[in-house]
Amino acid sequence: MNNEHFPNIISKRETPISKWLTLVERNVIFSDKEDIEIYHSVRPYDYVSILAVTSDLRIPLVQQYRPVLEETSLELPGGLIDTDKTPEDTALIELREETGLIASNAECLGVLNPDPGRLDNHFHCFFASNVEIDTTATIESRIKLVWTDFNELREMILDGRFSSCPQISLIAMASLRGFIKELKI
Numbered sequence: 001m002n003n004e005h006f007p008n009i010i011s012k013r014e015t016p017i018s019k020w021l022t023l024v025e026r027n028v029i030f031s032d033k034e035d036i037e038i039y040h041s042v043r044p045y046d047y048v049s050i051l052a053v054t055s056d057l058r059i060p061l062v063q064q065y066r067p068v069l070e071e072t073s074l075e076l077p078g079g080l081i082d083t084d085k086t087p088e089d090t091a092l093i094e095l096r097e098e099t100g101l102i103a104s105n106a107e108c109l110g111v112l113n114p115d116p117g118r119l120d121n122h123f124h125c126f127f128a129s130n131v132e133i134d135t136t137a138t139i140e141s142r143i144k145l146v147w148t149d150f151n152e153l154r155e156m157i158l159d160g161r162f163s164s165c166p167q168i169s170l171i172a173m174a175s176l177r178g179f180i181k182e183l184k185i
Contacts, residue, residue: 049078
C-alpha cells in the first residue's frame with residue numbers, strides 16, 4: 001500500500017448516550033505494517049462562551065455549581081449550541097440569560113478544539129464590549145452573577161479561582177487579538 005492512504009479510518013460507529021452526548025468509535029490503521037487501532041471520543045454539543053466587558057471595564061462572571069467538579073465554578077457566560085441558532089446568536093442569548101446583559105453583536109475570536117484527543121466538538125469564542133444591563137432580563141436560577149475587572153480576572157486565573165481551560169484560552173485569544181490591553185498574560 002502507498003503511504004498517502006494513511007492514516008485511514010476503516011470504520012466509524014456513533015452511539016448516542018443522551019440528548020447531549022454521543023460516543024464515537026473509530027477503527028484506524030496507520031500503515032500497512034500495523035494493526036487496526038480503536039479510538040474512542042465523546043461528542044457533546046459545540047460550546048460557546050463570551051468575554052463581555054461594560055463601558056467601565058467590568059467583566060461579568062457566572063458562578064454555578066458543577067456536579068462534575070463537585071464544587072462551585074467561576075466561568076464566563078456561555079453554554080451549548082443545542083439549537084439551530086448561530087454560535088454568535090447563542091453567545092448573545094447565553095449572555096442575557098446568565099447575566100442580564102445585552103450586546104448588539106459579538107466579535108468572533110476563533111473556534112478551538114477543547115480536547116482533540118477525547119472530545120469531538122468545537123469551542124466558539126466571542127468578545128463583546130460596551131455591554132449593557134437589560135432591566136427586563138431574569139438571570140437563570142442556580143446562577144450567581146459575579147463582577148470582576150481585568151486585573152482581578154488575571155489574579156483569579158493565576159491562583160486557580162478561575163480554572164476553565166477552554167475559557168482561559170478564550171481570554172488569551174482576546175488578548176492576542178488586541179481586545180485586552182490591561183491584562184498582561
